Amino acid sequence: MALFDRLFGTKPDEAVDQSVLFEQGEEDAAIDPEWDRLSQDAILEEDEKEAGKVVSSMLEKPEQEAQKQRTMDIMERYYAEKAALAARVKEAQESGQDISIQTKEVVESVSTEEPVLPQESEQEKYERSLEKTRKGFGERLNEFFANFRSVDEDFFEELEELLILSDVGVQVASTLTEDLRYEAKLQKAKKASDLQRVILEKLVNIYEKDGRFNEEINMQAGLTVMLFVGVNGVGKTTSIGKLAYKYRQAGKKVMLVAADTFRAGAVAQLAEWGRRVEVPVVMGPEKSDPASVVFDGMEKALAENVDILMIDTAGRLQNKDNLMAELEKIGRIVKRVLPDAPHETLLAVDASTGQNALVQAKEFSKITPLTGLVLTKIDGTARGGVVLAIRQELDIPVKFIGFGEKIDDIGEFSSEEFMRGLLEGLI
Structure with missing residues (x-):
């Protein structure tokens, strides 16, 4: 089944004709009388499964809503307490009181520790982090269909502009609009609303391509080496x-x-992360040869039976020739120690930069072969459509996605969860 149908189901007119199945069943029953009893048992069993899914869904929704409300209540109390603390400290400053004593009293009376929030599921993280993109695209799409009653050339030109503004990229917008022109003629579509579902289906199909997403992380039985590239910031x-x-x-x-x-x-930042998550960090002297530090790291990782080695590299894209030479040298050193490494070369791109992320992906793919992307800051932007542009133009899969600022706000990328989070509620 195609990705779109798995996510949103088939249209009513695409459903299987039950009368055809019934006639087929009668024919099969005539050949084998046992077929009728077996088929009825199968239908009953399937009905029970579907009923169970519906009941589970009905039970889950109130609990999900209640959990969201509890989260909001916790966060509201937390920020109210932080505001109260700041106000009382400011008041103490203005009145000339001893700040250290006053602050101690305030801290004792106001709990400002980070709240422990309910654990989010992977699907909830996708829905939360893609909310801005979904709302931005949904509002544009709804406004677009409200303005157009008929399907004409203006309709297609305005649609192409809308898609470009949604950061899906010029090539994606152009391809999708041409496909829709053909689809409109095929379906003899007269009203703009006739094409709403088709537009979203085409967007999903663009990401799905040949059905091979290549999102799995290339984990090894022994040491897995991941090389990270990307501009600063x-x-x-x-x-x-x-x-x-x-x-x-x-x-x-x-x-x-x-x-x-x-x-x-950069070195200090990675060292701090190592301290925070209790993971060793291999460092060299300031301005030492990056390849020599990588060599030390590779040797140490193999000697200590490390499972995953992550290498942070420079991102000076403005000095492309030097960066290319540096990355090539690092690659040679890695292969000298472990011939099949690096197993992943991952480009980190900031989703909030929109089409600039696509430009960076193009430039880095010229410098070094990329196996995947790390999509960051998706929760703070309405430009998540850039994933479609990168998929269409470069065919580089997203392998990790950052959901927010919390330490566990990162996960392996899932096309289905991403497309569901992007388009949920628009159909």
Whole structure:
């Protein structure tokens, strides 16, 4: 079954004709009398399963809503207490009181510890982090259909512009609009609303392509080496730290390598993440050769039977030639120690930069072969459609997605959860 049908089901007119099945059943029963009893048992069993799903769904929804409300109540109390603390400290400052004593009294009377929130499921994280993208796209789409009553050339031109503004990319917008022109003629569509479902179905099909998503992480039986690239500021080092925490929680032995040696801040940031998640970090002297630090990290990881080694590299895309030479040298060193490594070369891109993320993906793919993307900051932007553009133009799969700022707000990418989170409620 196609991805779109798995997510949103078939249209009513695409449902199987029950009368045809009934006639087929009569024919089969005439050949084998036992068929009728067996088929009826199968139908009853299937009906029971479907009924069970419906009941489970009905029971889950109130609980999900109650959980969301509890989360909101916790956060509201937390921020109210923080505001109260800030106000009382400010009042103490203005009145000339001893701040240290006053602050101690306030802290004792106001609990400002980070609240323990209910655990989110993976699906809930997708829904939360894609809310801005979904709402932005949904509002544009609803407004678009409200303005157009008929399907004409203006309809297709405006649709193409809407898709480009939604950061799905010029190529995706152009391809989808041309496909819709053909579909409209095929269906003899007269009203704009006739094509609403088709538009969303085409978007899903663009991501699905040949049905091979290549999202699985290339984990090895022994040491798995992951090389991370990306420009400064996209959340690359933070993603490495969160992934280190994720894998350590899963019982894996993890090690990090700080190979961005020319930027002291990058080394310090990775070292802090290592301390925070209790994972060792291999570092070299300031401005030392990145490849030599990587070599030390590879040797140490093999000697200590590490499961996952993550290498943080420089992101100076503006100095492309030097960066290319540096990454090529790192690649050679990695292969010298472990011939089939690196097993993943991952580009971190900031979803909030929209089409600029696509440009970065194009440039880095020229510098080094990429096996996947780490999509960061998706929760703070309405530009999640850029994933479709990267998939269409470069065919680089997303392998990890960052859901937010919490330490566990990262996960392995799922096409189905992403497309559901992107389009839920628009059909």
